[in-house]
Amino acid sequence: MNLSATSLLDRRLLMFTGKGGVGKTTLVAALACEAARRGRRPLIVELGHRASMEAVFEVDHIGYEPREVGRGVHAMNLDFDSALAEYFEEHIPVKRVARTVIRNKTLQKFFHAAPSVSEVATLNKLSALESERTATGGLRWDPIFVDLDATGHAIMLLNLPSVMDGLIGDGPMRRLVDGFSSLLTDPHRTILNLVTLPLELPAQETVELYQRLREHHDVELGVLFVNQVPSRPLGPAQAGMLDRLEHRAREFGIDTLVDDVAIARRAMRYHVNARSQINRMQRDIDMPMVELHNIASRVLNLDTIAEIGESTFALLDSGQQREETHVGAAPRR
């Protein structure tokens, strides 16, 4: 199964989900840099108040208004309060009333607690960004990278239409939710990508998320990115000599060398475990997979991040799963 970088970038909304700490923010930044390098006008949308992109692009503030953050990339933070305010301004004809509502703290609290309001306001903004055009009629944002802050977040957005179903009759609200629903389920416009780690628990959760998405949702699935994949520490011939080396090192009482062997054996176990989690995901998840090397261990700056984006897209275009071919790895389907 292949998905070229171009075909990925031709979608309007590229959503990314995964547990915290899987390197999602770095990946999204990297892909956006590469999209810009390829002549696109990418916008990164962060949901919630995390503002992780500020650190990645080394800018002081990323707010609700999209701003250029470097390398031709724009970014914004889609916070709920601003999205709700915008929604009110659109739907309440009298601006003065709209503003009063927005400033009212008690009402704010109410809308925070009320069900589905956050999802309606968020999707409303995402679809507005999707349809935004420039003065000459071109796409203002091409494409939009959506950094969802947790796996539950994606499900909540995708669930909205079904939660609302039966609760809303016909009318403007129905048309709005139907609009969201068709945007989210249109394979030409929206694609959901998963980011995970080659460790037991994240892999398990990713498989479960995949099954849940497949069973309950029509959203088009893009690429499964596996981050922080360890490379093979020793070739087979070298590994074959470990016992002999260890034996002699003990005999001569060279403790550091004994430690070296233990460290290498441990690194080999990490590698084997990572490969088995990758194989398992490959078996259970029918999505093209891209493996990324230990991003977390590198010194990250915009240059290295842009390089990650470039090599990731190169991998997608080549139909390969990873940069180096490790000995003994399972062949790609």
Add this chain to the structure above:
Amino acid sequence: MSETTGIDELLMRQRLLVAIGPGGVGKTTVSAAIALRAAELGRRTLVLTIDPAKRLADALGLTELEDRIRAVPTDELRKRGVEVKGELYAAMFDNAASMDSLMKRVAPDAETRDKVLRNRVYRAMAGTLARSHAYLAMERLHQVMNSGRYDLVILDTPPARNALDILDAPSRLATFLEEGVVKWFVPNKGRGLRARLMQGSGAAATKLFEVVVGKELASETIAFFEAFYSMREGFHTRASAIQGMLRARDTSFVLVSSADATHLADAEALAAGIKARGVRIDVAVFNRAYERLTHADPLAIVSSAGVLDSPTTIRLLFSDELHRSERDTMTALLTSLHMVRTQAAASNQRALDSIRKLSQLLPSDALGLIIARLDGDIRDLPGLHALGPYLAATRSLHTT
């Protein structure tokens, strides 16, 4: 951070430890290991956890998904000569079930309870709303703390979107019910709901709500609030009690993080947020933070790789017994080994730098615990017990 005796003194003194931290750092495992340590020290300990990995759940005797409190059998440890002087109990949150049982506890009468439980908005919320998880955790905690059955409770907080929710959630819900917003939507003495909604601010609020979510959803939601409103007394009392409990002297917050850049940004934000709410972090645990490089001392965090002189090493170990091709492979092996060690040492150094940076945000006398990356997943009590030395280790974070 000062030099202290590891976490043991705290475990003997405190009644409640609240573990907070970003997702994916092994917070549940660390909470369970701390609980086991406390039980070993003689405390009757309960760990309240959320969704542990299957093997850890097995190890804790939580194989079935339910939130009944169970005693964790410690025979396996006794067989290995580890004495558990106290008792260890564990329970796991089941959010949908907790929400329902909370409604049952708080509802003033059966009619209100059924009204809430049957409400479609409630059903939609109970299953999907992550925001209520933090509140539920606090509720559950309040219950067990009042039972008097445990000397120490360790709360593994849910992976809320924002872990600060555990401090904000109880009062947020109570304030929300108190502040009159809901009053707009619910019937007043002697007046029907609809009549009230037709006038004043109530009408405006209802209209706005209809604008946002649509008429039918709005009316279902209002019905939900009506039922909910009658529970406000119960919520309010609980919220004050919970707030008091979280800020009590015998409560400690434990920040759990890894030493990876990806987690540390979240951990830093969390530490700042906790401080802003007037709560102290007493312990910071850095899990899977470093690679053990010295067999003789697993607690040592080695951050330099040393030098490699492979010709000398090979001559010393093997004299002339290796064929040429064997010698080449052996040389390559030594180079690879050195490279693996160099990478590990560099990553240990980065971890130490990150830990120091985060430590600056914590109180100067907060306790710092650093746990090595251990082999494989922790799947049994002996595995949890193996974290003990790291929890009890005295470390000075400024000089390592």
